[in-house]
Amino acid sequence: MTDSKYFTTTKKGELFELKAELNGDRKDVQKDAIKKVIASMTVGKDVSQLFPDVINCGQTDDLELKKLVYLYSMNYAKSQPRLTLMAVNTFVKDSKHPNPLIRALAVRTMGCIRVDEITDYFCEPLRKCLKDDDPYVRKTAAVSVAKLYDINGELVEEQGFLEMLRDLLSDSNPMVVANAVAAIAEIKETCTSSHELLSFNQGTINKLLTALNECTEWGQVFILDCVGGYEPRDERDAQSIIERVTPRLSHANAAVVLSAVKVIMRLLDILDQSSEFVSSLTRKLAAPLVTLLSAEPEIQYVALRNINLVIQKRPDILKHELKVFFVKYNDPVYVKMEKLDIMIRLTNQSNITQTLSELKEYATEVDVDFVRKSVRAIGRCAIKVDVAAERCVSTLLDLIQTKVNYVVQEAIVVIKDIFRKYPNKYESVIGTLCECLDTLDEPEARASIIWIIGEYAERIDNAAELLEGFLDSFHDENSQVQLQILTAIVKLFLTKPADNQDLVQQVLSISTQETENPDLRDRGYIYWRLLSTSPQAAKEVVLADKPLISEETDCIEPALLSELISNIGTLASVYYKPVSAFIDGALYRPIHRLRAENAGDEDSSTSIAPPTLPSAKPSTGGGDLLIDDLLNLSMPSPIPAATITSQTPSSSIDLLSGGLSDLLDTGISSAPVQPSAAPIPSSSGLHDLLGFDSSLNTASPSLQSSAFPRQIYAPQSTVSSQQLWLTKEKGKGLTISGSFARRAGKIYMDMTLTNNTLQSLSGFAIQFNKNSFGLVPASPLKVNPIPVNGTTTTSLPLNTTGTVQKMNPINNLQVAIKNNIDVLYFATLVPIQVLFTEDGLMERKVYLSTWKDIPAQNEAQISVSGVTMSLDVLQERLKDNNIFTVAKRSVDGQDLLYQSLKLANGIWCLIELTPDLANASLQVSLKARVTDIYPSIQKAFQSLLAN
Template sequence: MSGGGDAKFFARGKVAELRIELNSDKKDKNHVRKKIALKKIVANMTMSNNDMAALFPDVVQCMQIPQLEIKKMCFLFLVNYGRMKPELALQGLPILLSDIEDNNPLVRALALRTLSYIHVRQFVEATVGPLRIRLRDPDPYVRKTAAFCVAKLYDHDRDLVEGSDLIDKLNNLLQDDNPTVVTSALAALLDIWERDGGNGGIRLVIDKANAGKFIQILPDCSEWGQTYILEALMSYVPQETAEASIMAERICPRLQHSNSAVVLTCIRVILYLMNYIASPQEISALCRKLSPPLVTLLAKGPEVQYLALRNALLILQRRPEVLRNDIRVFFCKYNDPIYVKVTKLELIFMLATEENIKEVLTELREYATEIDVHFVRKSVRAIGKLAIKIEPAARECIQTLLDLVSTKVSYIVQEATVVIRNIFRKYPNQYESIISTLCENLDSLDEPEAKAAMIWVIGQYADRIDNSDELLDDFLYGWADEPVEVQLALLTATVKLFIQRPTKGQDLVPKVLKWATEETDNPDLRDRGYMYWRLLSADPAAAKSIVMGEKPPITAETEKLDPATLEEMCLNVGTLATVYLKPVNQVFRVARPKKLEDSPALQKHLLPTVQAMAEMQAMISKQVVSSQQKAGTATDSDVAAAVDSADDYFASVPPGNMGIGGGVVNSNPFSGVMQSPSDLIENNYGAPTSTPFVRNSGIDCSLGNMGQPSNNFSQNNQGKDCTICTAKV
C-alpha cells in the first residue's frame, strides 16, 4: 500500500459496507474485491480514527484464503486487534498453527512472526512448540524469523523461555552456515541480554573462535547485520594483547562503510579493544585510523553530524591523539544548525593549542559577530576559556575580548565581563589594566551573571579602583530588586571593600549587613551576612586572611567527565547516551550497565578510574606530609589535651549561647556575641553595648569605637579609620 494509487483507500469507511465487500463476489477466484476491502480496512486501522474490530470474524474467514497478499493484511489486522479482542483473536489461532506447516517458507515465516507478536497467553504458549521446529527449518529465512521470535517471546514471558530450551537452540544458530541467520541469532541474544539487564543470570559470552568467525562473515552481511556483529564483539574479552591488536586490525575496514551506524559501532569496538593493547605505537596507529571516519561523518546530514560531534567530544577526552590535527574541519559553516555550531565550538576549544591559537581566535572573532545571540555568547565565552586553558595566549585572548567589548553590543559586553572575571581568577593581580574598560561599560550590564561578575571584580580590586565605593553604592540602589546571585556578590564585595579600604567602606558595610540579615528571607544570604558580621567583629585579621586570602587558580579542566563516567561512556559510543554525555542508567534506567571485564591483557594502569585514583592518593599523601611538617613535634598526648580542653570549654557554655552561623540565639542572632547592624546604625557607632569574643591575645576588640586607628590590617591600611573593629595593642 505504498504506491500513489493507494491514497484512495485512506478514506473513512463504514463497517457495514466493508463487511458486505468481504463477503460478496464469491465467484471471484482472484478475490479482487476482498483485497480492495482489506486494503480499506488496513488503511482505516492505520489512521487510528475508525475502529475496525467489529470485522474480526469476517477477517478471520479471509485468513483461510491461500494468497500471501491477503494473509499479510489479515495477519496485520490480527496483530493490531488481537490484544484488544483476545476471545475473537483465538478464532485465528488454528489457522496460524496450520500456516506454520505450509510448504511456502514465506507463509511459514509470516505465520510464526504473527503468532509471536500477539501478547495473549494462549498465543504465547502455542508459540513454543512450533518455534522449536522452525529454529531448525531448512529455509534460512524461516530460521532468521524464528530467531527474532525467541527474543519477542522472551519479552512476553521470560520465565517460559528460560524454562524451555529455546535459548540453547538460539545459541546453536550461531554456528549456522548462513550469515543472515547468524546475525539474526546474535541480534536476538543481544536483545535478550539487554532486557535481562544482568539480573537473570543471562550473559552473552563470545570466545576467540566465534569472534574470529563473526569477523570473517562481516563482509557478507547486510549493514544491520554488521552492526549486530560489531555490537556482539563487545562481549569478547581478549586474554592476550596480540588478540586485541589482531581483532582491531581485522575490523578496521568497517570504518569506511557508508552506514554511519556501522562506522560508529566499529569505532566503539576499537576503543574497547585499545584497553587490552599494551603497545603505545599500536594504539597511536589505531587512533590515526579513527580520525578520517569521524571527519567523513561531518559530510552527512545535521542529525548524523551532531551524533558524530558528540561522540568526538567523548573520544577526545579518552584519546586526545584522535583528531589532533583536524581542527579546521570543525570550523562552523554558515548554514549549520545552532546545535551543530555549539558542539563544534566545544571541539574547537578542546583541540586548540598554542600552535593553532591564532587561527582559532580569528575564527572565534568572526563567530562573535554573527546574528544568532546564543551562538555569539558561546563564542565569546570560548575565547575567555582559551585564555585560561593556554597561558601563553592569554594576552592575545584578552585583547580579542577587549576588541569585542569596544563594539558596545550589550550581550557581548556582558559575556565578556563574565569570562574576564574568570581570567582574573586564573591570573590574579595580572591584566589589571582592563578593569577601566569594564568600568566604562557598567551601563550595559543588566543580566544577573554579568552584574555578579562585575561586582566581584570591583570587590576584589577595590584598592586599585579609585571610586570602588561609589560603584558599589550604585549597584546597592537596587538591592531589594536584585536576584540572590547579585545580592550575594554585593555582600561579599562590600566586605572586601571595607577590608581593603576601611574609610571608604565604613558607610556601606553596616547597611548591607543589615539588609542581608534582617530584610531577606533567603537563608544563604542571611547566613553569609551573619558569618561576615561575626568574623569582622571577632577578629579583623582573620577576616582579612579568609576573605582576601590567596585562592587556588581555576583551570579549564572542570568541564571534563569524571573518570568513571568517561570509562563507561566510551563503551557506549554511537548510542543515544553519548548525546547527553551522561551515565547510561541516568538516561535509560533499565539499560544494562557496561564495564570493562578483567583479563590478563587489560591495561589497568591506563584506565581513567585507576589514573584518577592514583592522582588522588598522591594528593592525599602530599597533604599528609605537609600536615605532619606543620604539626612539628606534636604528640598524641598534645592532641588528647587539645580535645579535652575543647570538651571542657563547650561543657561550660550554656545551651542558649551555642548559636553558630546565623542561628537565632535567645531570639537574637547576635546575643552574647555582638550587637546587630540595626543597633549599630541607631547608635551611630557609639559606645559598644556588648563585647565580642576575643580571639587574639593582647588585642582589645570592641564594636563602634570610631576615631581609633586600626592595626589589624596590612600596612596599606594603617592610619585609616576602621568603624567596625578597633584594635589597641
C-alpha cells in the first residue's frame, strides 16, 4: 500500500493517539506515527504541539526515521523558532555520527533551517563537516555555506568559511569541487562587496577544468558557468580554455552543450578572427547546435532561441545548415515559428531559391498564425536579398491570387514594406492590390493599402475615389486606419491640389471636430496649420523621402546581444531579456530589442526601438510626420486669403485663396454629433465578431462614445461599504462591522470592533472556514486590548492559498474570532470584485478561442440598471476594478465592449457589454466555465456602475 493512506485520517482525538504512538517503544509504530504527522502537516493541520515528541524520535540510528524527523523540524523552524532550539542538540550530535549519511543529513538540515537563533550552533558542525574525510559530507557542507551566507553573511566571513570553501576548489573529489563552485557562484550573486576570495585566477580555472571530465552533468554545468565568467589574461590563455572545453560539445546533456557554447562564444571575441583556429572552431560549433534539434520539442525550442542569438553574433557558424531548420509537418507551432525566424537569418543570395520554395509551401498550411508569419517572411527575404526582391514580389502576387483572406491581407502588409525598401520600383502591382480592397478587414492591412494609395496618389488615376470610399466609413475604422486615411488624403491633396480640396476639407473637419482620439485630432490640427501657413513646408514634411528599412532592424542591439550570449542556457537567453530583469523581479521592464515585426502576429507598433537606430520601420498607423519640425506649431486660426497668397507658389494661389480659405473660416462646433437611432445589437454581434477576429479593435479610453453624455471620472479603489457582521447580542457584547477592499493587488478585511462588555477584551485571533476561493488570513490578527465601551479598527491582509471548498453562495465566508472571553462565529459575503486580479486582461485571439470553447449553455444574459455614465468613464471604472476591455466594436452605430476578468482562484469570465440608451442600462452577456459566479458578478456590475 502507498503512503496515501496517511492522508485520510480525520478522526477526533487523533493528536493524543499520535502522541502515544510517538512515545512508544516500537520503531515501526513511531515511523508510521511520524508519517501521519507529516501528512497532517502537509494538508495544513497544526501539529506543532507534537514537536517535542517528534524530536525525541530522532534519537535513533534508523536513517529513514531520522529523515522524517528532520523534515518535520524544517517545516516548523520559521513558525516555531523557539521549538527549533530544542532540536539543536540533536543536530550537533548527529553531525559527529559515525555514519557519513547522517552527518551530511544533519548539516544539510541545519542549513535549511533559516532561523537566526541557531546560526551560532551551526558554525562548529559546519567547520568540521567542511574538513570531513567523506566527500559526500564535504560536498553537502559546501552548499550549506551558501545557505548560511544568505542568513548571516558577516558571520560566514568572520568564521573563515569563505577561505575553507575556496580550499574545496582543490579537492580531490570532482563533486566536492562542483558544489564548491556552485556555492561560490550563489554567494557572488548576493555579495554586495567584491570579495577577493570569490574571484578566480588562472590556477583556479585550471583546477576546475581538470575536475570537469569527472563531474556529473550538472557539476559540469556549474563549472562551465564559472569558467564563462573568467577573463583570460591573453589570447593564448583563452585558446587553452577553449581547447579543454570543446569536448563538452559532444555531451549528451543539452545543458552541458549550451554551457560549453556559452564559454566558447564569449572567448572567441578575444581571439584573432582571421586565424585558422577560429575558422576550425566555427565549423566545430555547427554540429552540436544542430544535434540539439533532434531532442524533444521543449528542448528544441530552448535550443532554437539560443541558436538565434548565436546566428546574430556569428552567422557564419550555421551558414551551410539552412535545411536543418526547414519546418516539419509534426513540429509544434512554437518550434515552427522559431525555425522560420532562423531560416530568414540564414537566407542569402546563394540559398534564396530554396527559402522561397519552402516559404511558399508554408503559406498553404492550415495553421493561420504560421501562414501569416510565412507570408511576412517572404517580405523579409525581399528586403534582405536585393537580387531576389522581384521573385519575392512575384511569389506574393501568386499568394494574393489564392484569395485566402488572411494570406491576402498579410501579403499587402509586407508589400508595403517592400515599397519602402525599393521606392518607385514595383508600382505595377498596385492595380492588383487595389482589386482586393473590398476583402480587407484587418486594420493593419487596410492601413497598409491606404499608405500605398497615398504614397503613389499621383500615379493612381482613381486615388481620390478609393480614399473617399474609406472616408465614408471613417468613424467605424480603427484609429490606426483613421490616422492613415488622414495622412493619405493630405498627400493626395498636395500632389493633386486642384481636384481634392473638398476631400481634404472633409477629412480635416472630421478629424478635428468629430473625434475625441487625441492622436487623430492633434495630427489633423498639425496638417491644418501646415496647409494654412505654408503649403510648400507641408510638402517638405508630408512628402519627404522616408528612411529605407532594412532587415537589420530585426536584430537585438549589440550591447544586449553580448549580455545574452554570456547567459546562454538561462532564462535570459530564452526571453531575450537582461539578467537584471529576473534578479530584480522586473519581468516586464522594457528592453532594447528591435523588431521590424514581432514574432508571430503582434502589431509592429509594440516594438521598442532605441533612439540610436538610424532607420527603423514605422508603424502602419501613419507615422509620416516629422514631429520635431512641428513642435512649435500652434492651433489653426482663420487666416485672410491675402496672407496665404503671399506665402504660396503661383501654381497654388487660386486654390488656396478659394476652397481652403473657406475651410479655415469654418467655425468649429463643440456640439457632439449624435448618431442615428439604431436597434441595440444582441449577443449575435459577438458571433459576427468571432467570424472576423481581425475586426477586434483595441479600445482606447480616450475615445468618447456618443452613447452617453460626457462625464468626468475619478478612479476609485476596489472597496465595499461597511456592514454589520456581528451584532451585540450574538457577539456577547462585542460588535464587529467591516468591509473588504483590494489595495495594491492585495485583499484586505477592514474591521471595526466595539467592546460593549463589562471587561477589557484582548487575545484576539481569527480563523476562516474552507471557502470557494481559499481565503485565509495572511498574518495574525493584530488588535490591541479594547477597554470597556472602547472601539478599535484593524486591517487584516488576506491571501488565497487556503483549502478550497465550494460554498453557497459562492462568495460566502464563515469566520471564527476568538478573544479572552469566548469564541464567536459569523458569516459574510465577500464582494466578488475584490477577487478580480490584476492579470485579467486576456489577449484578443485567446479571448476569441475561449469564447468558442465555452459551451453555449454557459452563456447568461444580465441587465444592469441605472447606468448614466459615458462609455469611456465606464471603461475606466471597470479597469480600476480589474475588468479589462479586450476590444471595442461598433455595430450599426452602437458601441459594444468585449471584456475579461480573472478571479483569484483562476476562473476566467468573458463579457459582452451593450449599452441600452432607452432604459439607461447595460445588457451584459457572461460566459465562464463556472456559472456559479454569475449572480455575484451581476451584483458587482450593479454596485460599480449604477449611479
